[in-house]
Amino acid sequence: TQLLEQSPQFLSIQEGENLTVYCNSSSVFSSLQWYRQEPGEGPVLLVTVVTGGEVKKLKRLTFQFGDARKDSSLHITAAQPGDTGLYLCAGVDSGTYKYIFGTGTRLKVLA
Amino acid sequence: KAGVTQTPRYLIKTRGQQVTLSCSPISGHRSVSWYQQTPGQGLQFLFEYFSETQRNKGNFPGRFSGRQFSNSRSEMNVSTLELGDSALYLCASSSLEGSYEQYFGPGTRLTVT
Numbered sequence: 656t657q658l659l660e661q662s663p664q665f666l667s668i669q670e671g672e673n674l675t676v677y678c679n680s681s682s683v684f685s686s687l688q689w690y691r692q693e694p695g696e697g698p699v700l701l702v703t704v705v706t707g708g709e710v711k712k713l714k715r716l717t718f719q720f721g722d723a724r725k726d727s728s729l730h731i732t733a734a735q736p737g738d739t740g741l742y743l744c745a746g747v748d749s750g751t752y753k754y755i756f757g758t759g760t761r762l763k764v765l766a
Numbered sequence: 767k768a769g770v771t772q773t774p775r776y777l778i779k780t781r782g783q784q785v786t787l788s789c790s791p792i793s794g795h796r797s798v799s800w801y802q803q804t805p806g807q808g809l810q811f812l813f814e815y816f817s818e819t820q821r822n823k824g825n826f827p828g829r830f831s832g833r834q835f836s837n838s839r840s841e842m843n844v845s846t847l848e849l850g851d852s853a854l855y856l857c858a859s860s861s862l863e864g865s866y867e868q869y870f871g872p873g874t875r876l877t878v879t
Contacts, residue, residue: 688868
């Protein structure tokens with residue numbers, strides 16, 4: 656079974672700072688999705704990355720898929736309190752075809 | 767389009783009881799997946815249905831079951847509830863079989879006492 660490890664697990668930063676969240680696996684994924692979840696709500700899809708080396712930007716968020724499609728990163732520029740939430744990467748396990756989620760990164764941006 | 771809806775939003779049950787949760791996917795989406803989210807285990811896959819057929823199942827005991835109707839609405843049932851079943855149960859729909867790019871409902875918060 657493939658695992659998706661995220662780091663850091665927790666992150667507390669001041670408004671305006673930059674940060675990077677990592678999602679790593681020892682196995683290849685055909686694609687990865689990133690989600691953000693706020694307390695009491697379901698995860699919201701942010702982006703899908705498919706091609707190795709792909710970079711996608713969503714306003715202040717930059718997503719990158721590793722060349723070997725085993726890892727991905729999320730970089731936030733000038734973080735704002737509204738970015739606070741649980742960030743999750745996810746993908747389809749190529750062995751079981753089950754959709755698996757990463758361990759999650761809980762981000763808190765202080766005003 | 768209306769999003770994924772789940773009912774009820776909150777539920778309190780007693781050990782040994784059973785519970786049924788409901789999910790209505792986004793219109794046109796034929797794939798519905800269910801997940802259990804707990805602080806200790808994170809988001810764990812329960813099962814996926816596509817066109818009324820269970821396509822995949824996670825590592826949960828047989829007390830957890832589900833079904834999908836012809837209109838793509840889905841229900842999840844948990845029998846003989848245990849304290850450890852307390853969790854946020856999330857339903858997600860996708861337009862494609864295989865669970866890529868899922869759209870989640872707000873979840874049902876189940877508390878077992």
